[in-house]
Amino acid sequence: MVATSHVPAIGGAIAHGRQQETYWKPFFDGFQAVHRWLGQAKPDVVVVFYNDHGLNFFLDNLPTFAVGAAPEYRNEDEGWGIPSLGAFPGDAHLSWHIIDQLVADEFDIATCQQMKVDHAFSIPLKLLWPDGPAIPVRTVPIAINTVQHPLPSAKRCLALGTSVHRALASYPGDSKVLLLATGGLSHQLDGERAGFINRPFDQKCLDALVNHPEELIGYSTRQLVELAGTQGVELLMWIAARGALGGTAARLHMNYHIPISNTAAATLLLAPAA
Ligand code: DHB
Numbered sequence: 001m002v003a004t005s006h007v008p009a010i011g012g013a014i015a016h017g018r019q020q021e022t023y024w025k026p027f028f029d030g031f032q033a034v035h036r037w038l039g040q041a042k043p044d045v046v047v048v049f050y051n052d053h054g055l056n057f058f059l060d061n062l063p064t065f066a067v068g069a070a071p072e073y074r075n076e077d078e079g080w081g082i083p084s085l086g087a088f089p090g091d092a093h094l095s096w097h098i099i100d101q102l103v104a105d106e107f108d109i110a111t112c113q114q115m116k117v118d119h120a121f122s123i124p125l126k127l128l129w130p131d132g133p134a135i136p137v138r139t140v141p142i143a144i145n146t147v148q149h150p151l152p153s154a155k156r157c158l159a160l161g162t163s164v165h166r167a168l169a170s171y172p173g174d175s176k177v178l179l180l181a182t183g184g185l186s187h188q189l190d191g192e193r194a195g196f197i198n199r200p201f202d203q204k205c206l207d208a209l210v211n212h213p214e215e216l217i218g219y220s221t222r223q224l225v226e227l228a229g230t231q232g233v234e235l236l237m238w239i240a241a242r243g244a245l246g247g248t249a250a251r252l253h254m255n256y257h258i259p260i261s262n263t264a265a266a267t268l269l270l271a272p273a274a
């Protein structure tokens with residue numbers, strides 16, 4: 001499992017080759033260990049837990065949980081960042097397998113046979129596979145509402161992930177699946193607290209996510225907003241993906257850097273404990 005921030009300005013830095021500049025280097029260098037690990041792990045498909053920011057879903061129609069089941073997903077973001085991204089290939093077979101399990105586990109999800117994906121999906125995938133125009137994996141997007149309140153609870157997001165874990169455990173064939181969480185960590189983009197970052201809370205989350213994610217599920221949405229910032233609730237993606245990893249985990253790599261744009265940028269690489 002990889003978890004990482006998805007600040008749109010990262011796309012601009014990639015597009016303009018700024019990875020070695022003083023501002024960006026501490027963030028991009030945090031991916032070297034991830035690239036080495038991916039080179040060995042060679043996943044075939046990535047299940048991406050991300051939050052749409054108003055591109056595919058808007059306030060008039062906003063599912064709490066939505067699972068993509070399309071042959072491909074196009075990025076049609078705000079227009080800044082990486083130019084001319086090709087379509088991301090889907091894996092409708094795995095999508096429907098996950099959907100079957102989620103519905104069996106009584107999650108009332110939306111299923112999307114057409115779905116546009118925004119920077120929260122595209123940028124982390126380009127951070128993982130920076131070379132070439134296309135990524136070498138199929139994708140399954142799982143979008144969690146962090147735009148319009150009420151948001152799903154941390155407890156519910158962990159349970160959603162656990163259901164995805166069950167789905168993956170029963171998936172026939174030998175596809176290697178990577179879990180990817182995008183968003184966070186603490187940040188607030190607007191209002192009186194714009195620029196708010198909470199390093200101690202981020203550290204607590206980064207520790208808890210390894211083997212005690214249940215320590216994070218007691219927080220209400222209001223508490224998460226207070227502690228992590230209005231947009232820091234994107235932590236929910238990390239909690240969901242950790243549920244999907246299941247069991248006990250080993251932390252293979254972590255990077256934490258303040259700030260990238262308005263965000264405490266973090267990258268976490270976990271593997272199932274041997
Ligand atoms: C920023 C962070 C986000 O998570 C996002 O979706 C947009 C912008 C930022 O820090 O600039």
Ligand code: FE
Pocket residue numbers: 006053120183184231234
């Ligand atoms: Fe975001």
